[in-house]
Amino acid sequence: MRWDIFCQIVDNYGDAGVCWRLARSLSSLHQQEVRIFCDDLPTLNLIASGTDASVKEHIDIQPWEASFSNARHPVQTPNVVIEAFGCDLPERYLAGLFIAPVKPIIINLEYLSAEPWILDFHGKASPQSHGISKYFFFPGFQNEAGGILIDPVPSDGEVSKANIPTALKETWSKLRANAKRISVFCYPGAPLRKWLENLGSLNEDIDVLLTHGHAEQLSLYGQQAFQLPSNLQLLSIPFVSQDEYDWVLSQCDFNIVRGEDSFVRAQLAGKPFIWHIYPQEDRAHEVKLAAFLDLYLEEADQELRLAIISAMTWTMPSEWFGMLNQWSIYAKDWRTQLLKKQGDGGLAARLLRFTS
Incomplete structure (x- = not known):
């Protein structure tokens, strides 16, 4: 089938990451014909840059306006249209669907959630005045939900340890042999500086890998430079592709992640993590985090449960870091x-079955 995925980028990385991973899952695993229309091609291309060329060449990446402005080569009507995270389709593109001899299915792909209520709405019709079939599709962890994106399934960390991506070799050469590794990718509102200062009070060598932009956030340079505790080493890594970032997660002992794509990849890396969920003014993010923790901690004993909840709510590391080994086994x-x-097959396969 032919799929059109519409992606409007809100927080730079997560939206693009999910759309790209979905596109390549549909294309490479299920041999679907996929186009992405995106309003921020530079970001999308950065995310996709490390993907194998044989995979990337089968996905048609287009600017947003190409969905309706290319009069000489009109866009062929797809079988399925994905409104990623409920973005509105361009009116002129939608007008083209009205007159198509065979109408596509429109999927409103919602944000990932562990909240129980999504099961009541997943797969339900959303009647439209224009008559084109539209459905809600909720990614989720439960069997009855839309699933998660699992492509590519990460290899065991020990297996991939020697395959250092070229972009990361310089940084990796500076890591200390016996130090624990923590990667950091969070929103600016996190109490990161205070968190790292507390981490430095622990009697343990720790290498902290800061993703793109975090060094500036911490003021590591200039007159207000962050004073490093002796046991802490902060290393900035360059902006890396999606696959390279997946590799970083697999090689760290602990990861701080944000958004949706890195949140899932941290779990698939099998490592302890903090999910810095996108903060919302109505505090809906707290409900979403609590719903995930209800699932995630279902099999945890009380001591580990309390430690993980403390970590996820940005309690200082000295309060829970001693449980890291138990958490690693649990992860x-x-x-x-x-x-x-x-x-x-997760989200991509469930979408395919739903729309076929």
């Missing part, structure tokens, strides 16, 4: 169970 078990539940 590996969670990864195993997650992949087992997504054994039907």
